[in-house]
Amino acid sequence: MKQIDRFQALGLFDSRVPRYTSYPTAPVFTAAVGDADQAHELQALDPDVPVSVYLHIPFCERLCWFCACRTQGTQTLSPVESYIGTLEQELKLVAPLLPKGLRMGRMHWGGGTPTILPPVLIHRLAQAVKAVFPQTADWEFSVEIDPTMVDCDKIAALAEEGMNRASIGIQDFDPLVQQSIGREQPYDVTMACVEDLRAAGVSSLNADLVYGLPHQTPERMADTVEKVLTLDPDRLALFGYAHVPWVSKRQKLINEKTLPDDRARYYLAGLAAEQFHAAGFAAIGIDHFAKPGDGLEAAARTGHLRRNFQGYTDDSCPTLIGFGASSISRFAGGYIQNAPATPAYVQRVEGGHLAGARGHVMSEEDLMRGRAIEMLMCEFRLNRAGLKQRFGTLAATLDADLAQIIAGFGDLVQLDEGALEILPDGRPLTRIIASCFDAHAPEGVRYSRAS
Ligand SMILES: C[S@@+](CC[C@H](N)C(=O)[O-])C[C@H]1O[C@@H](n2cnc3c(N)ncnc32)[C@H](O)[C@@H]1O
């Protein structure tokens, strides 16, 4: 059987499994966890261990048709300004609960489009965060940037506040593909943005690309990748287009007849990966690439790569505190998500309540399964010996899943006393294999496809 037929038989094109940016995944969270748990977790933080802070800006000036992010279109700044006021309020609610001396090791602004903020709001928000969370000496500040929604003044304001990493959305450079996803973004504008970011001192630059978009062909994909390489990014994310019109209604604007089919998607991803490899990038996890020496590549090489809500990261802070509508915090005890819809989030915070509205308390077994899944997603290798050392006899709970994986995936994996390894030929199936350890897979939730 041809390899691609075997992958198909094993569910590569039909499985709907999570991307495991957390375990359990957000659809499993319930309202049994909320603001009281959030207060307890914040008060229990160890002041000597720095935290990561995430700020969510759910606004965009344009709403790209392909985008599955929870974000709201706006042509005026007034809702954005009012939202920044709510974020300041949320920071004030959190501040008195934090232990004295706690520091922030990382800050990330995501969205939506954080660069919808004009300089004055950039400074206001950054200062509000820093007033609550003093920074560590090696603090890092990363921002998601839409190259068509930023200018020199915004970049200067972000750099003044300490931005040293940036991630730009590209998706595809081909004009027909761009038109068919409702996102026009000339190469020149993108290049000018990259030059401004570099001049402002951004030392690590990521670019997001997407395969599986309407009208993408091998020629167009190769051309996009070539253009992307001329921008000289340090990292690349190559996401498979998640067509989920039942979640993201604007995707109904996309003509499904123009989407590449399963096999075409698979080849497009492989083609781009080959081009990145030939240009000297190391493959990281299931969908990232990084230049040798970049932090992500170093983390992958030394076994320190982690998975969080932004995807792959070299962030070692165990705690992530999220601010803004729908943001998810990760604490020692589990996950807590702020009210997902912006009006509900605003109502809670303006009413003087912490915004945590749902979540999940981690059992010891959840921690173990989460770590097992993270190991596979990051290293394609589940270190059984390491899990036994950390979780003791509980690690034996995974034996039935391991047996199921061996029975199902045969020579694509290798199992011994020390580890389960997904061999290079089996790596396209990583999400499906990882899902065998998921004891929470919720009934009736439709994730995006596995390929
Ligand atoms: C929150 S968006 C922020 C990007 C920024 N607003 C911009 O437009 O450049 C982050 C990334 O998610 C990815 N993304 C959004 N919708 C997607 C989808 N339906 N399938 C795959 N990736 C998607 C895109 O690559 C996008 O750059």
Ligand code: SF4
């Ligand atoms: S891709 Fe970026 S700009 Fe476009 S809708 Fe999504 S978040 Fe907004």
